[in-house]
Amino acid sequence: MLAFSRGAGAADAVARGAYLAGAAGCDQCHSDSEHGGKPYAGAPPFPTPYGQIATPNLTPDRSTGIGGWSLADFTRAVRWGVAPDDSHYVPSFPYPFYNRLTDGDLADLKAFLDSLQPVSRRDLEGAGSTALVARARAALAVALMPLRGAWQPNPAKDPVWNRGAYLVASVGRCGDCHTPRNWLGVPDNERFLAGSPAGPEGKKVPNITQDAKTGIGNWSEEDIIGVLTDGHTPDFDFVAGPMAEIVKNTARLTEEDRRAIAVYLRSIPSKPFAAKQ
């Protein structure tokens, strides 16, 4: 990929993994920031559409974290949403997007997590509750949504485009909010990134395709980079709510990576925003 080569050296892998974790914002869900919890050490249950979910401890603690997980375990969990005990994660953990991470990036991510100080979290054991109907719906949605595995670069496109496409498809997980879903919760890829009338928190999610009227067709490459840098829009409004949280992650990217995302977004098909599903 563009920004980092597959160079040798364990320290490089940890650094690359740290960058990816920052880009994906793993610490945002997997840390109990409100109560001064250590980063990546998990958080107590919070409400999701699938019930009260506690986020796992990602530090290498052997009994309450992911210490002792093999790379194969980690890959299966992050790419396919299946834990080592064969239980399934609900897609509040956006594994359908992390599904697209390359083997190398998954290995780097694990190297980074393995480098953290183990934190014991006895309090997280058995936390959370099931919301059976929501989980059944989630299972159906995932079954109906093909997960393609590691992203393959498009040889017909240049490296910058490919890097942007990869970031959007994987750690950016832009489609998680910006692609509308049908009643089962399956993303409608015919309307890729065309926005949704009811996204997280029930609020409208903007159309980020090239539609001039309802999307970002009038935005320049610099305008897109601007919002990814610090959340400011072309008229110097600022994004708020869930997107402001995402900007925390995109702000951590290199300038080249933000530019790659902008280049890619300006190439995707223009679709109008649909007010009703």
Added chain:
Amino acid sequence: MLTSFRLLALGAALAIGAANSIAVLAADKEQVIKDREALMKRQGSDLGAVRGYIEDKTDLAKATAGATDLIETMQKIPDVFPPGTGGPNPDGKYAPKPEVWSDWKDFLAQRDIAAAKADALLVAVKSGDKANIQTAFADLGKNGCGACHGKFREEIKK
């Protein structure tokens, strides 16, 4: 003793008077909403001047002027949110939430936070250091403007 004609005339005068009062109030509200949008756009323009300097598009003098004006605009915010002036802005895209007035203390507190960050932005601009300015700009955007909008502004669904 009022004749029926005079009674009618008096009634008409009162009605016209009342209608005039209502008409004035409506015009006032419309003007306030216009002024509100103009103030926000002025803030946007000021922020643009600061960002322009970071992007090497304008000079430090313009950025300084923008950051200075921004501080002034923060003080004017309560003036463009008098009670009874809810409703969509002229663009038709946003409206203040009722919480602006039901949580007026909280609204002012949020304004104070934004004002403090605007002060910090001017300090950073005066230093001329682009990294410092970007940090202050991002902080103002997220925790000043963005935080207030998140709590007190709603997007009108179409």
